[in-house]
């Protein structure tokens with residue numbers, strides 16, 4: 001991360017001695033080894049378990065998504081946000097259940113973020129609602145959506161195995177699950193002091209796979225509570241754990257608190273692909289991870305429950321995962 005960007009970062013708790021937020025190298029998971037049936041897969045499953053338990057994030061190499069597909073999706077995202085305001089306005093709506101939603105209001109956690117959110121699976125059901133402009137948006141984003149979902153499914157099966165539940169634990173429920181793309185745009189930071197793009201939050205689903213155009217993601221170290229800027233080598237995908245995986249794992253794996261800061265050298269786009277169970281499918285702590293010493297710590301909930309929770313979030317002044325914790329006041 002450049003010195004110019006660092007000097008413009010606000011709200012970064014305890015600076016490390018040289019005054020810069022620490023950069024964090026994520027655990028690396030070699031996706032190609034998850035396709036093998038020998039001991040290499042088991043070794044990677046152990047790495048997944050350690051990464052999920054200790055930090056809640058990892059990065060994936062050898063995932064098989066080509067550079068051109070990743071670059072195509074990022075350029076389609078840039079081109080959408082470059083459109084005149086009137087073209088984007090047709091997707092603005094206060095209704096959070098809309099299949100496609102654009103927001104540039106910078107309200108709530110969206111400090112300087114504009115976003116386009118849309119569902120992506122099953123693609124044939126949703127793509128007809130996606131923007132027609134820029135003309136290549138549907139094809140480029142659609143290609144990426146299919147490929148990143150393939151990676152996500154394989155990772156979610158690996159994560160279930162790493163929890164000792166077995167990779168087939170949820171049967172066909174993962175395949176039937178929701179895929180939501182959050183396509184984000186952050187302006188270049190021009191004014192010192194205005195540096196937060198997206199305020200701290202966690203994502204609702206099982207996992208999020210993030211593809212950014214340049215640095216800006218920060219995750220909170222769960223042990224020290226210090227913000228760490230995420231280093232993401234070229235061609236890797238960043239993965240983090242969401243609220244519903246914390247609930248399913250009965251707290252063995254914890255949802256990742258993260259935020260985005262503005263980049264001083266470039267405007268930035270990122271594509272967050274969020275994967276969870278189907279809209280009305282309840283997630284609960286796995287019985288296999290619950291016993292007398294480890295009672296169930298989370299109420300059951302679905303994606304629909306999350307959408308219902310969102311409008312009241314500011315009033316309740318608590319996060320979704322906090323609202324699921326058993327024993328915490330409503």
Ligand SMILES: O=C(O)CCC(=O)C(=O)O
Nearest residue numbers: 182184216217260270272
């Ligand atoms: O842009 C980023 O780095 C983070 C995006 C994010 O957290 C989200 O879309 O939920």
Ligand SMILES: [Fe+2]
Nearest residue numbers: 201202203258
């Ligand atoms: Fe997020």
